[in-house]
Amino acid sequence: xxxxxxxxxxxxxxxxxxxxxxxxxxxxxxxxxxxxxxxxxxxxxxxxxxxxxxxxxxxxxxxxxxxxxxxxxxxxxxxxxxxxxxxxxxxxxxxxxxxxxxxxxxxxxxxxxxxxxxxxxxxxxxxxxxxxxxxxxxxxxxxxxxxxxxxxxxxxxxxxxxxxxxxxxxxxxxxxxxxxxxxxxxxxxxxxxxxxxxxxxxx
Numbered sequence: 001x002x003x004x005x006x007x008x009x010x011x012x013x014x015x016x017x018x019x020x021x022x023x024x025x026x027x028x029x030x031x032x033x034x035x036x037x038x039x040x041x042x043x044x045x046x047x048x049x050x051x052x053x054x055x056x057x058x059x060x061x062x063x064x065x066x067x068x069x070x071x072x073x074x075x076x077x078x079x080x081x082x083x084x085x086x087x088x089x090x091x092x093x094x095x096x097x098x099x100x101x102x103x104x105x106x107x108x109x110x111x112x113x114x115x116x117x118x119x120x121x122x123x124x125x126x127x128x129x130x131x132x133x134x135x136x137x138x139x140x141x142x143x144x145x146x147x148x149x150x151x152x153x154x155x156x157x158x159x160x161x162x163x164x165x166x167x168x169x170x171x172x173x174x175x176x177x178x179x180x181x182x183x184x185x186x187x188x189x190x191x192x193x194x195x196x197x198x199x200x201x202x203x
Contacts, residue, residue: 012088016081020073021065027085029186031058039063039078041071043137044145047175054104054179075141079148086153090186093117098197100185104177109164111173115157115181122156123147127174131167142171146178155185 010029035052037045039061052059065074101114123146129139150157164170189197
C-alpha cells in the first residue's frame with residue numbers, strides 16, 4: 001500500500017510497529033466497502049471483508065506478525081490499530097448518529113451487535129462458539145480483536161450470538177452485524193449537523 005495523505009477528518013492512516021507486529025491501517029469512513037487486506041491470517045481477512053462491505057467503509061490492512069508463534073499478537077494488534085484509525089477518522093464525532101445496532105442471520109446463526117461511540121471503552125462479548133477452531137483460526141482471537149478495537153476506538157460494544165450451530169456462521173454473523181452497527185452509528189444525522197450527540201458536549 002502506498003501512503004496517502006489524509007483527505008478529510010473521516011479518513012486516517014495509522015502505523016503500529018512493535019517487536020511482535022508491524023501493521024498499517026488506512027480507513028475511510030465515507031467509503032464504498034473497498035478493501036485491501038493482507039493480515040497473514042486468511043480467516044481474519046474474510047471477516048474484515050465483511051466489516052468493510054457491510055459497514056460501507058474502505059479498509060486497507062497490511063500486517064506482518066510473529067505467526068510462527070501463533071496468530072494472537074497479530075489479530076489483537078490489528079484490532080488495536082483499526083481502533084486507533086477509527087478514532088482518528090471520527091475526530092470529535094460531531095453530527096453523527098452515535099448509536100448503532102444490527103441483527104444479522106446466516107442460515108441457523110443469528111447475532112446482535114449494539115454500538116455506542118461513547119468515548120469510553122467497554123466490551124460485552126457473549127459468543128458461545130460450538131468449536132474451538134475455524135480451520136486454522138482460534139475462535140478465542142475474535143474476543144481479542146474486539147477488545148483491542150474498543151480499547152482504542154473508545155466505543156462501547158455489545159456482541160451477542162443469539163443462536164448458531166456452525167462456528168463459521170456464528171463468527172461471520174458477528175462481524176457482519178458489527179459492520180452494519182458501525183455504519184449506522186457513524187452516519188451523519190441531518191438534524192444535528194455540527195452538534196456533538198451528548199449532553200456533556202463531548203464524547
